Amino acid sequence: MTSSDPLRPSDHIDGDDSAITQPRLGFIGWLRWGWRQLTSMRTAIILLLVLAIAAIPGSIFPQRMADPNGVTQWQSDNPDLFPVLDAMSMFDVYLSPWFSAIYLLLFISLVGCVIPRIKHHLKALRARPPRTPARLGRLEDHREVTRDAADADAEAARSIDVAQRQLKSLGYRVERYDKGRTYSVSAERGYWRETGNLIFHLALVGVLLVVGIGGSFAYTGQRVVVEGQTFVNTLLDYESMNRGRFVSDDALSPYSMTLDSFDVTYQEYGSAASGQAGDFSANVSVRENGDTHEASVRVNHPLDVAGDKIYLLGNGYAPTLTVRNADGDVVYSNSVPFLPQDTNLTSLGVIKVTDGMPEQLGIAAFFYPSAAQLETGAFASAHGDLLAPLLTLDVYEGDLGIDEGTPRSVYVLDTEELTKLTGRTTDVDSTELAPGETADLPNGLGTITFEDESPVGATDYTQSVKRFVSLQIHHDDSAVWVLVFALLALAGLMLALFVPRRRMWVKATPSDGTIALEYAGLARGEDPTLGAAVDDLVTGHARLLDDPRRSATSEKPRK
Amino acid sequence: MPDLDSLSILFVWTAIAIYAAAFVAYAFDLARRSEVSADARLARETVLVGGAGGSAEATEAAASAEPAKPRYVMARIGTALTWLAFVFHLAATVLRGIAAERVPWANLYEFAMIGTLLVVFVYLLVLTRIDLRFLGTFITGLIVVLMGAAAVSFYVGVVPLMDPLKSVWLVIHVFVASLGTAFFALTAALSVLQLMQHRRERRIAEHAEKTGPAFLSTLPGSERLEGLAFRFAIVGFILWTFTLIAGSIWAQDAWGRYWGFDVKETWTFIIWVLYAGYIHARATRGWRGSRSAWLSIIGFTAVIFNFTIVNVFFKGLHAYSGLS
Numbered sequence: 001m002t003s004s005d006p007l008r009p010s011d012h013i014d015g016d017d018s019a020i021t022q023p024r025l026g027f028i029g030w031l032r033w034g035w036r037q038l039t040s041m042r043t044a045i046i047l048l049l050v051l052a053i054a055a056i057p058g059s060i061f062p063q064r065m066a067d068p069n070g071v072t073q074w075q076s077d078n079p080d081l082f083p084v085l086d087a088m089s090m091f092d093v094y095l096s097p098w099f100s101a102i103y104l105l106l107f108i109s110l111v112g113c114v115i116p117r118i119k120h121h122l123k124a125l126r127a128r129p130p131r132t133p134a135r136l137g138r139l140e141d142h143r144e145v146t147r148d149a150a151d152a153d154a155e156a157a158r159s160i161d162v163a164q165r166q167l168k169s170l171g172y173r174v175e176r177y178d179k180g181r182t183y184s185v186s187a188e189r190g191y192w193r194e195t196g197n198l199i200f201h202l203a204l205v206g207v208l209l210v211v212g213i214g215g216s217f218a219y220t221g222q223r224v225v226v227e228g229q230t231f232v233n234t235l236l237d238y239e240s241m242n243r244g245r246f247v248s249d250d251a252l253s254p255y256s257m258t259l260d261s262f263d264v265t266y267q268e269y270g271s272a273a274s275g276q277a278g279d280f281s282a283n284v285s286v287r288e289n290g291d292t293h294e295a296s297v298r299v300n301h302p303l304d305v306a307g308d309k310i311y312l313l314g315n316g317y318a319p320t321l322t323v324r325n326a327d328g329d330v331v332y333s334n335s336v337p338f339l340p341q342d343t344n345l346t347s348l349g350v351i352k353v354t355d356g357m358p359e360q361l362g363i364a365a366f367f368y369p370s371a372a373q374l375e376t377g378a379f380a381s382a383h384g385d386l387l388a389p390l391l392t393l394d395v396y397e398g399d400l401g402i403d404e405g406t407p408r409s410v411y412v413l414d415t416e417e418l419t420k421l422t423g424r425t426t427d428v429d430s431t432e433l434a435p436g437e438t439a440d441l442p443n444g445l446g447t448i449t450f451e452d453e454s455p456v457g458a459t460d461y462t463q464s465v466k467r468f469v470s471l472q473i474h475h476d477d478s479a480v481w482v483l484v485f486a487l488l489a490l491a492g493l494m495l496a497l498f499v500p501r502r503r504m505w506v507k508a509t510p511s512d513g514t515i516a517l518e519y520a521g522l523a524r525g526e527d528p529t530l531g532a533a534v535d536d537l538v539t540g541h542a543r544l545l546d547d548p549r550r551s552a553t554s555e556k557p558r559k
Numbered sequence: 560m561p562d563l564d565s566l567s568i569l570f571v572w573t574a575i576a577i578y579a580a581a582f583v584a585y586a587f588d589l590a591r592r593s594e595v596s597a598d599a600r601l602a603r604e605t606v607l608v609g610g611a612g613g614s615a616e617a618t619e620a621a622a623s624a625e626p627a628k629p630r631y632v633m634a635r636i637g638t639a640l641t642w643l644a645f646v647f648h649l650a651a652t653v654l655r656g657i658a659a660e661r662v663p664w665a666n667l668y669e670f671a672m673i674g675t676l677l678v679v680f681v682y683l684l685v686l687t688r689i690d691l692r693f694l695g696t697f698i699t700g701l702i703v704v705l706m707g708a709a710a711v712s713f714y715v716g717v718v719p720l721m722d723p724l725k726s727v728w729l730v731i732h733v734f735v736a737s738l739g740t741a742f743f744a745l746t747a748a749l750s751v752l753q754l755m756q757h758r759r760e761r762r763i764a765e766h767a768e769k770t771g772p773a774f775l776s777t778l779p780g781s782e783r784l785e786g787l788a789f790r791f792a793i794v795g796f797i798l799w800t801f802t803l804i805a806g807s808i809w810a811q812d813a814w815g816r817y818w819g820f821d822v823k824e825t826w827t828f829i830i831w832v833l834y835a836g837y838i839h840a841r842a843t844r845g846w847r848g849s850r851s852a853w854l855s856i857i858g859f860t861a862v863i864f865n866f867t868i869v870n871v872f873f874k875g876l877h878a879y880s881g882l883s
């Protein structure tokens with residue numbers, strides 16, 4: 001190896017394996033030895049393979065970060081196995097200590113491997129191409145040509161001058177090594193190969209660091225908004241919020257947003273993809289710094305507001321329900337977001353009436369946008385649009401458990417402390433309501449109304465129920481840097497893999513009336529086109545030497 | 560109006576049938592190569608036995624068995640048939656796109672069609688520069704299996720795109736991923752041959768009686784095969800890196816985060832890491848050669864796994880197989 005060779009770990013194929021020796025006794029010796037092991041190519045391969053294997057469980061078991069409901073489901077399906085697997089972080093694989101250990105080791109190895117290479121490469125970038133080997137014929141890609149020349153010495157010098165210019169224009173760094181009567185030029189190119197390799201590896205470190213650091217400054221919140229409602233970007237107004245360690249309480253930009261309407265189109269009933277919904281668009285009015293503008297949030301087209309990105313994650317129906325007590329006073333009135341259960345938007349909702357009744361009331365309701373009765377008598381929804389909306393509900397009475405201070409999901413009715421008044425297992429039928437209808441609550445408790453939200457003059461049900469959207473508000477300034485480093489890695493990779501690093505030598509030895517020209521190439525790393533490059537050099541050189549504008553010489557290949 | 564999708568299906572089956580014929584031709588070619596190389600050996604032995612003044616017949620046989628540039632007739636037929644099948648395959652894919660009024664790679668059936676199309680395309684393209692016809696059996700065999708399986712069990716009719724798929728990234732990301740897969744397929748084929756060739760070379764060095772399939776003697780040496788495999792692998796790896804980046808950009812728009820270890824993302828990452836391991840192995844003493852070839856084969860197994868099992872059976876956001 002010469003000083004302008006790229007530096008490689010000792011077990012690299014072009015490496016110098018004398019370095020792999022038994023450690024000298026002593027603590028420092030062992031440390032050195034350990035470090036060399038960690039930064040060897042072998043370790044890098046093993047760690048990469050271990051990383052690949054370690055990533056597999058995360059694709060088999062549901063992960064809390066990607067699919068929290070899946071985890072809950074898995075837990076209830078496998079109650080015995082769950083605690084064991086959970087203790088092994090099988091549901092948080094990518095945040096687990098063992099997964100982190102693997103990639104951290106890999107990156108320590110990477111940095112340890114790359115830093116000496118950077119130092120070395122910086123030197124190599126300034127180094128001159130190495131001395132011309134005494135016997136070029138030993139190299140695999142070697143050509144020889146003899147030319148007649150009247151003044152052999154002058155012609156030999158001239159031909160090397162020409163070769164030097166030729167190589168230089170081909171992008172080689174050149175250096176003359178004339179010795180006595182032999183003239184030679186040594187050339188090297190492809191420094192970008194190593195530069196690209198280093199850029200690639202460093203860019204990977206960049207990606208990891210930016211992802212790690214960026215997460216501490218990022219936040220993601222979820223919010224459900226019903227048509228007509230306004231969302232204000234404050235911590236209080238979010239249903240849930242994940243924020244990085246360094247996101248302060250007042251980090252959120254002050255803006256608010258009203259959901260004016262939500263558009264969706266359905267494939268016609270009976271068509272190939274009957275009922276498939278698409279072209280979702282949440283049409284909003286955004287108020288920011290005192291002025292209002294209209295915008296829309298669509299799938300694949302998040303809305304940018306004040307550095308936040310707002311995404312449309314889901315949608316559904318929010319039936320408006322009014323509950324009156326026995327005296328006819330309104331004790332509850334709200335548009336309640338119902339959670340969709342299937343693609344035809346059979347939806348499940350919960351209504352909690354906390355005050356104004358003798359006891360607290362809980363109502364569990366199903367909503368079918370296009371209700372169809374099955375043979376069993378149960379209902380199902382046959383289409384996602386509001387073709388035949390129907391609400392069925394069961395009433396519970398008792399303690400909703402809200403006052404204890406433990407947080408309760410608005411979407412779950414904890415029936416433990418409640419008595420069921422209607423529906424299965426009771427002798428009162430479930431209540432069924434179409435938009436605009438009112439029904440009596442059991443035991444003379446009052447009434448419940450399913451409000452019809454259709455504009456005046458509407459002829460069908462298609463606008464009778466409000467819709468809601470679930471939005472995700474995401475702020476992450478680091479994402480763009482992740483992209484920058486990823487693209488840098490890609491660019492570095494292409495340089496490292498496609499730029500050939502090679503050396504070329506041209507040597508001229510004069511003798512009586514002829515000169516012997518030798519050409520040789522040496523690859524540094526993968527270089528499948530080296531042979532062709534040497535051939536091109538030979539023909540190019542001959543053409544330049546024969547250029548009529550220069551003194552005429554003739555050529556004959558040596559046998 | 561003619562039903563373009565039905566026509567597309569007809570073309571798909573036509574293409575499968577012709578690929579199958581090409582497979583047969585290529586298989587005959589390998590068998591023929593075995594014979595040729597066996598003849599050649601026999602001839603050589605006869606010459607040696609016969610000494611300097613050996614029979615003219617044997618020398619002639621030796622000369623004809625090893626002509627300067629062997630003309631593999633069956634391989635030519637195989638390649639011609641592959642071209643023909645490719646044309647039908649291409650037509651089927653284009654028709655499907657016209658029928659659906661969008662790019663024809665938006666569900667598993669279509670991914671399979673475009674993926675196999677690109678494998679053949681890259682193979683045919685490379686043939687114009689390097690003689691890789693010995694890969695023909697592998698490539699056409701793989702194509703027949705994948706296309707057949709996809710046509711039988713992945714077929715879905717033309718339906719409008721789901722919202723998340725309405726993106727330019729569908730065009731770019733999926734296409735580049737399929738192209739990367741095509742390069743990895745060639746890599747894997749070469750790596751398999753490299754292993755076989757390596758075993759043969761070892762046996763020859765050990766003067767073993769049996770050295771494995773005879774057609775291997777008409778193929779390049781294991782080092783040359785490895786070099787070729789590596790050249791395809793790096794192109795595939797770069798395309799795969801791009802796929803990963805493009806996918807993240809798309810995920811950022813469609814799902815609100817650029818990376819979330821969704822199953823499909825995870826497997827794309829696993830494949831990327833495996834090939835990074837392969838590229839390192841190639842440059843590492845003790846790993847270059849057969850060990851690195853195994854990594855390339857494992858990598859491609861993961862690609863196929865990702866394409867079939869993960870798409871069909873794993874639950875995740877990439878629920879675009881169109882199957883229910």
Ligand code: HEM
Binds near residue numbers: 042044
């Ligand atoms: C996150 C982990 C890593 C990944 C994904 C990775 C990936 C790659 C890739 C794709 C290449 C081929 C492109 C090129 O030649 O530049 C490469 C080359 C290389 N890597 Fe890494 N690498 C990693 C870690 C390491 C580590 C820890 C070392 C040190 C032991 C290392 C040393 C090298 C060397 C020396 C080469 C050049 C090989 C050659 O000469 O062909 N890499 N790496």
